[in-house]
Amino acid sequence: MSNAASIRRVAVLGAGVMGAQIAAHLANADVPVVLFDLPAKDGDPNGIATRAIANLSKLNPAPFAVKERAALIKPANYDQHLELLRDCDLLIEAIAERPDWKADLYQRITPYLNERAILATNTSGLPINMLAESVPETARARFCGIHFFNPPRYMALVELIPCHGTAPAILDQLETFLVSTLGKGVIRAKDTPNFIANRVGVFSMAATIHHTEAFGLGLDLVDALTGPAIGRPKSATYRTADIVGLDTMGHVFKGSELALRQDPWRQYFKAPAWLSALIEKGALGQKTGAGIYANKGKQVLDPATGTYQDAGAKPDPAVQAMLKIKNPAEKFAALRASDHPQAQFLWAIHRDAFHYAAVLLAEIADNARDVDFAIRWGFGWGMGPFEIWQAAGWEQVATWIEQDIAAGKAMTTTPLPAWVGQVNGVHTPQGSYSAAENVYKPRSTLPVYQRQLYPEQVLGEAPPRYGETVFENSGVRLWTTGDDIGVLSFKSKMHVIGEDVLDGVLEALKIAEQRFSGLVLWQTEAPFSAGANLAQAVPVVLAGGFDALEHTVAKFQHTTAALRYSAIPVVAAAQGLALGGGCEFLMHCDRVVAALESYIGLVEVGVGLIPAGGGCKEFALRAMIEAKGGDLLPFLRPYFEAMAMAKVSRSAEESKQLGHLKPADVIVFNPNELLYVAKAQVRALAETGYRPPQPRLIRVAGRTGIAACQMALVNMRDGGFISAHDYQIGLYIAQALCGGEVDANTLVDEEWLLGLERKGFVELAKTPLTQARIAQMLTTGKPLRN
Known part of the structure; x- marks a missing residue:
């Protein structure tokens, strides 16, 4: 055991x-x-x-x-x-x-x-x-x-x-x-006050609060500066405090001030007067409806007056330009050299976080990697403090910190520890620096980590090498780690599926059938796929090239069928979003290994279209299997609703309930284990004499099923839950799911259902309302309900 x-x-x-x-x-x-x-x-x-x-x-x-x-x-x-x-x-x-x-x-x-x-x-x-x-x-x-x-x-x-x-x-x-x-x-972690993540993370928040006041910045402006602009969560600093609860924040500050008696920065672990005033009057943040922000985030506290004002301040364009500098060394040099208060603020909060982490490293953590992962995993930073420092130039940043300490600009006069000047960075391919032992520590050798074929990296480690390339085009890469299982990864942004991905998958399948005993579809990072490449479709639609559009849809269907009927087992390993065509790819694989945090759905309604990569056909097939020769309608109804309402699961477990995943599909909790488990699934299928499934006739609900779906649509439309265009889209989904205008329980082949999918997709693409939905999604990333 x-x-x-x-x-x-x-x-x-x-x-x-x-x-x-x-x-x-x-x-x-x-x-x-x-x-x-x-x-x-x-x-x-x-x-x-x-x-x-x-x-x-x-x-x-x-x-x-x-x-x-x-x-x-x-x-x-x-x-x-x-x-x-x-x-x-x-x-x-x-x-x-x-x-x-x-x-x-x-x-x-x-x-x-x-x-x-x-x-x-x-x-x-x-x-x-x-x-x-x-x-x-x-x-x-x-x-x-x-x-x-x-x-x-x-x-x-x-x-x-x-x-x-x-x-x-x-x-x-x-x-x-x-x-x-x-x-x-x-x-x-070591048994020190607040352990690692809270010790460094809460200090970073305290430093941000201190410098907010020192540079005279508004709280909403600080949130605009300390969110995604510097690789931190969207909730940034003060919105995070509202989400956590200001009473909790006050408790954390009070506990830190009491516990950190020897900490040179102790005086800063104190709730500011404005925070204490909010807590006293019960304005505790999101849970009470008001805190630092009020009126659903539209207003923000002015600490000087204790009143609320309109929120939404934006960083100065010159500072935004500095934040967009790709090279970290150049970016930090620009921020430090600037006399703009916003730039000085950004340099100061980073400088003091670096200073604090360096002074505390020997006391609180076994090595620098543990500090960086703790802050990434516990506070949602894209990179930990040591990683950011190393990326910006270890020696140069250390010099700047020392100069600021000498000039009285840092939050304390505590010098940087001697080890900082004796190393040129804390992360190396051999390991991460331990200040307590003055050595570079390799990663844990605990057997569980053997299941992570490509574990999460810190900057400065040896970059992952994703095997030997077997085939590559602009959309995909087929590669191997030297065993008899091929791995196919997409190269497109958000792993969207365009012509190059379709061509690549078809070619990779041919090669894999000759060379490997099985294939895994796995992306080197989330998401699995955000769906079809809409940007490629728009010029075709606007130019009226609907024959070309139908040809592309047919190729998509051909590709999902190739996944289903490949001579070797194909297993998809998914995490994050798998939407639209990405979901249809999963539905056609022999098995899916999904991370718990997988959000899967057929969402084509949002852009005014219907699933046409075999999604409707798959749901028709699944309903037939589940009905076991009985009435199809109870089994079709939830599938119809899932597509008509563009339902997206909130977990891989819920995806099984919605039918996007099959009962035999596997759920893993650690996304770093996906590839390991997917390969094991391929191996199990191959070792047990894998034979591809054979196409089968599908019993459909026909006109009876369409009428039932139409009745549900009428109720939703008349109740104001869907628009008139949603109603029309729903009818096309019903046609493709129920097999069109045929008698109930008619047997049809897969191509018949795929033809109905293509027809519905192309007819809808011709409508101005669908074209407006596609344009809105491409420009704003949000659905248009017209």
């Missing part, structure tokens, strides 16, 4: 926001959970835990991959159900950050632990060794910190923090479980 498999049942102690969401993500991974809390004072003794489970279904983003997962969580209370702990292999304590409460709980539960059970605390900053003193010695070797980030389903980072007595095998077992079963990025 592997380390991960030995954790079969988990108890989560504490049904608050974090505890309940950790339980939900465990349930997503098919791990049964017992969710404990105090007994309710009135009614059902399990009421607190039961209400927490019910509340999970109301949260957005959704903690559950599908709502049915809630059934895997059993509510419990400490007075009646401690015996249930005997069957749990992992206990995650997630109660309030009160050491005395945690100590009482540990004393109460440890008599019920089995001899292999791990006890872990989800504290975000309390000292693990202090908490360990409350754990009986018999269990101390199985005690550690396990710090999830919120929301646990979506945030990659989990920090593992051992106490002095934690057995190394326990950490290996937990890391394996977290990485593979729950799909997490695991960092082993």
Whole structure:
């Protein structure tokens, strides 16, 4: 039994926001959970835990991959159900950050632990060794910190923090479980205040707040400067605070100020007066409807007056131009040399983050890679602080920092540590720098990481080499790592499917059938595919080249059929978006291996068209198989609705419910394992004497089915849920799905249904309303509902 498999049942102690969401993500991974809390004072003794489970279904983003997962969580209370702990292999304590409460709980539960059970605390900053003193010695070797980030389903980072007595095998077992079963990025942190991510990330926020005031900038302007413009999330700084909750932010600052008594930057971990005033009056951010932003984000606080004003400030064009400089060294040189307050602000927040990370590295982390991954996975930065520094020129930036410290411009006079001048960067192909040991540390050799054929990289590591090219055109690359399985990757932006991709897939399939025992469709980065290349179609449509358009649609259908009927097994490995034609590619592969966070759907209605790469035909086939000779309509109806309403799944699990994925398709939680698992699936199919499926006749619902679909469309149109054009599009979908004007239960071949798809697609492309939808999508990226 592997380390991960030995954790079969988990108890989560504490049904608050974090505890309940950790339980939900465990349930997503098919791990049964017992969710404990105090007994309710009135009614059902399990009421607190039961209400927490019910509340999970109301949260957005959704903690559950599908709502049915809630059934895997059993509510419990400490007075009646401690015996249930005997069957749990992992206990995650997630109660309030009160050491005395945690100590009482540990004393109460440890008599019920089995001899292999791990006890872990989800504290975000309390000292693990202090908490360990409350754990009986018999269990101390199985005690550690396990710090999830919120929301646990979506945030990659989990920090593992051992106490002095934690057995190394326990950490290996937990890391394996977290990485593979729950799909997490695991960092082993030292037992220092706030650990790694919060220590550096919260400081970065404190520095941003300090410099906002120092340079006299508006809060919305700072958000415009500190979001995607510098490789950070769209919510940037102050919108993030509103999302997290200003009360939580205030608590974090207060806790940091108390805990960081030896930190040279301690004075900055203090909530500014305007933040305290908002908290005092209950304006806590998104959850109360107002915080730093109000009126649904249209207004922003003026800290000087405490009033709201219109939001939407934009950076100065000169500063925007500096941010667009591709070369990081040139960009930072321009920002530092500029006398514009916005440019000085951007240099200052980076300088102080670099300074802080360098001074703290030896104390808080095993190596610089752990710091960079912690900030990327925990705070959503595109690159960690050390990566940004190294990209901008290690020695030059270090010189600038030292000059600013000497000139009194930095936030403290603490010098850079000596090691900074002794290295020319912290990330190398051999490993990442450990300031504590003065060596470059290679990556973990834990067996679970062998499943990550192309793990996430930090800048400065040896770049990934994606095998030997077998065939390549402008749209795709077919390559091999030296085994008997080919890998096909798209080269287009967002992996959209145009003529070059179609040509490339057809040619790659021919070569793969001769050379390999199977083929994997895998992109080196998300998404799998945003669908057909609309930009290629527009000139054809505007020029009235509808015969050429029909020819392209026919080639698309020919390509999906080639995937279905290839002589070798074809497995798609998907993560992120798989929309429209990308979804149809998945539907025609022998098997799909999908990351949990895959968002799949036939969305052609949004651009005024219908699925015409075999999507309607596939749903007709699936309905026939599921009906088992009975009435087709109950099985067709959800497929029709999925296409007519352009439904996109919110998880790979939901994709199975919507029918875009088949029951036999595989879901993995760690996207870095996709290629490994997809190759294993190809191998399994090939080793068991793979034979391609044969085309079959499809029993269709005909006129009866079309009439039923039409009735649903009339109700939606008359109820104001769809437009008149949506109604027309829905009729074409009904025609292609139900087999056209034939009698119910008529047997038709695939080509008949594909012909109906092509006809509907081309007829709609001729209409001005569809042309307007396509133009809107290309110019704004948003659908037009006309």
